[in-house]
Amino acid sequence: MNLPNKLTLARVILIPFFVFFLLAPYFDGYGKYIAVVIFIIASLTDLLDGKIARKYDLVTNFGKFMDPLADKLLVSAALICLTDTDKLASWIVIIIISREFIISGFRLIAAQQQVVIAASYWGKFKTTFQMFMIIALILDFDNAAFQTLGVILTYIALALTIISLIDYIYQNKGILKEQR
Numbered sequence: 001m002n003l004p005n006k007l008t009l010a011r012v013i014l015i016p017f018f019v020f021f022l023l024a025p026y027f028d029g030y031g032k033y034i035a036v037v038i039f040i041i042a043s044l045t046d047l048l049d050g051k052i053a054r055k056y057d058l059v060t061n062f063g064k065f066m067d068p069l070a071d072k073l074l075v076s077a078a079l080i081c082l083t084d085t086d087k088l089a090s091w092i093v094i095i096i097i098s099r100e101f102i103i104s105g106f107r108l109i110a111a112q113q114q115v116v117i118a119a120s121y122w123g124k125f126k127t128t129f130q131m132f133m134i135i136a137l138i139l140d141f142d143n144a145a146f147q148t149l150g151v152i153l154t155y156i157a158l159a160l161t162i163i164s165l166i167d168y169i170y171q172n173k174g175i176l177k178e179q180r
Contacts, residue, residue, distance in 0.1 A: 002063075005063050005066065009070075117175075120164065126161050132157075
């Protein structure tokens, strides 16, 4: 297994630790900071695995499939935790996670046709803004400007989620047509 794929798997392995520190009541308010550090490290593995894979020609079908899945798992876990802690409305989480299921369905159909659908630029922008939103919502500083930033990041991430869904459907509509 090459380094980019190991980084992708490391991201998946970090998820339970992130959830534990975010939700466990044992850390007198410091758990969220530990969780943010873990989330940032996991998010940076996403940046690194792609750059390394492209730079050293280590792009694999496993990486094309597992990298977006690892992102979905990390972001979905964070969103569910943020709903549990009342920092994010459930309807926003439902839209974001629904988009992820739809794209995963597209990828499964494509895989049956020996086609791998790699992440698009819209999808990468969406993931980046979701990660910034998650960090801001976890930190939840008691400051009006920071609170406003969290709201702005939430709605940008939501808009990019919808835009990237529409883009994936448009770019890959031929995959569905072949199933008729």
